[in-house]
Amino acid sequence: MDSTALPVAPAAEPVRERLAAAAFELFAEKGYESTTIDEIASAAGVARRTFFRHYRSKEDVIFPDHDSVLERVRWYLGSSSAADPVFAVAEATRLIFETFMAAPERTIARYRLTRVVPALRDREVASVARYERTMSDYLRGRLPDTPEAALAAHVAAASFAAAHNQVLREWLRAGGAEDAHPALDAALAMVSELMTPLITGVAHNRRS
Known part of the structure; x- marks a missing residue:
């Protein structure tokens, strides 16, 4: 041979x-x-x-195809111009989360690697930041062109990203032992409840 x-x-x-x-x-x-x-x-x-x-x-x-996922998120948000903006961002967050859940063993292995290799951890943080910017840009496009609306969009996008990251992190720390979807549902509901008055308020406070 x-x-x-x-x-x-x-x-x-x-x-x-x-x-x-x-x-x-x-x-x-x-x-x-x-x-x-x-x-x-x-x-x-x-x-x-x-x-x-x-x-x-x-x-x-090591990393999922973030470019492809980002395009899917942009497509979804682009097709959600008639939907409630907070609902659309919540569903976009869910879409991102599902990319991690699609290959749970790979996601856990990636988490272990990023904990010990700083360069990989930095790249993971940068990738997540791209999703947050995409959601913020979408919200800014649905809101008046005012400093208050821009701030609200950033706050809302960061809040949904934080909810996603917290649920994913807790699931990873537990070794993927539990179904993470109920925790995600609860987190998205909490953030949506908090962000809806903020986004609705600036949407109706248009600068003359």
Whole structure:
């Protein structure tokens, strides 16, 4: 047998997913810093150049496709121009949350990595901030062009992002043992109740 031959991976599994699965297994076994791209590619049964067709770096393997999720969030908010703005942002928050719940084991593994690798933690924080800005921009587009409305939009978006992060963090700390959806429902309801008077108030306080 040719010892240089690549291991055979299941053909039915998408290459991108094979690479991610291999990477997380190696990160757990060897640590993030000690794992190389060549090792990830080999474990997934593909060549190094194939890795770079799907990911720009080792770091990119860890995180969900935030660009794709962000586009979905923007599309949803863009199609919600007739909906109550607070409700629309709450549902956008739920959409973001579901991307983490779609692959719970991967989400837990990512959390463990980001706790020990500062660069990964910084990237996670930056990614979440992009969602918050998108929700804030949506609210500003639904409100008068006043400083008060801009502040209200930022406060509301930050509040929904904080609710999302708190529920997700508690679920992660518990090792994903419980269904997080009831906690998310309660958090979104609480924030919606607090933010509705704020957003409604500035919406009707138009500058002449």
